[in-house]
Amino acid sequence: MRKFLSLITCCAALLAFAPNAHAQGDFKIVVNAGNPISEMSASDVAGLFMKKVGKFPGGGPATPVDQAKNSAIRGAFARAALGRPASAVDSYWQQQIFAGGELPPAAKASDDEVIAFVKATPGGIGYVSAGASLAGVKVVTVK
């Protein structure tokens, strides 16, 4: 038992200094250009992307869209907007799926695909890199 605890402690100490795989890049929240909303609270954003609420604060139905699994921007978004690491978000969705709950937002492979989806979907909401071209969508300010 003591050997086991020592082994676990050593592993923890080594892993605590392992490099973080996720880059902490900036991102912007985007919605369809026809959406009247222009700012949202951080908890509203988290509620929509975790599908705890299905509507924008103004009342319109929301269709969140995610970025590709293991992408740096998804990791940064999870930490900054959802308040937890991407692995914890993945765990949350596994719980939802196997408990018969909500399914995770569809994942798009790039900023361009996210923009195209949001542009074509009246209730669409996504996040893209700070440097992405934002033509045809609207940036939402997070309070």
Added chain:
Amino acid sequence: MRLHRLLLLPMLAATFLYPAAVTAQSIESPIEFHAALNTAVGKAKDLPIVGIPTYATFDYRTAMLQIRYKMNEHDQFVLQLLNRRLGNSPLQAAIPDVSMQWAYWQRRGSIGALKVGRAPMPRGIFNEIRFVGTVLPFFRPSFEIYGEGRETIDGAVFTRRQPLGRGVSFDISAFGGSNEVRTQVVTATGNSIRAFRGNNLKGVQGWLNLPFGETRVGGFYADYHINSDTARGTRGEILYSAESRLIPRTVVRGEALRVYGIGPNQDRKSYSTEAVATITEKFDLSAQYSMTDNRIFQRAPLLNVNVTATKDVAFGGTYRIGGGALVRLEHHRVKGYAFDRFVPLLTNVAGQPVIAPPSSGSYWLGSFAVSF
């Protein structure tokens, strides 16, 4: 059962071999496939327990295949097949290798969600996700609280979330129907496997979600009627649960269960508390303490027996290797009477039956889990 196994294994193999194709399909298609595997190697010291013998066994796993068909925006049909192996556990005789764990239709509406058919029972923190190894801190949730073999409800489950303002909300699930109950019970004369149906089942699970640290506190109540060869009457269950992430990078959970009434002829009280610390994004450390106090009712002139049936102290480490997979190592130190081999509960002192000293054992489990 053989047909189920023949169907499940190639389907599981196909979904694990071609996850990319399945995932890609899931975005566009009304049919979604999800799968979870939680497989372990275990070895016990001194006494066999929860199916783990004193020699190593690899015959220890749960594997699930879930199929969802989305009929429209509001309706879906969900099927889930489960393969469960518990090593040398006596419970295995009462639990099929492969079973249709879920088969339900679900409608989501503005007032809530309704599931009809065979659905997961909303009970405590873990019941609905108890086989998803990638979201559990140990191979299984506390055996004292959740046991094995009573996870579903045949009937209807209605769930609603009610926002209460200021970030507080209340989740309520009400259910009714019947369920399968398979348990391993410590009695004065040995371990006993009980397998029967709980009829006229009705119950509720409520959760109060608080706006700090993802904290929630919950309560569960259910009662059902037993009409088996050995027992006839009503049994009740009360379960209190709490979960919080108030401490940074740490999850703390606690649960207390009481099972009473006819069937086991016991008043059983179980407790479990655990903490999971996220050391890095890939590595967690977990600790858990569980225990069960039994009051065993006996026929006169025998006296009722109060006994601590089990104390289980567990430590574990989890490493997420990416791609939805993880490896885990855990050690359990168990003291009590609930082992797979009979240990005496009573002994004679000066001609009088008294509680025998508890037996001790321990076991290791190394496991691999993946889900998508």
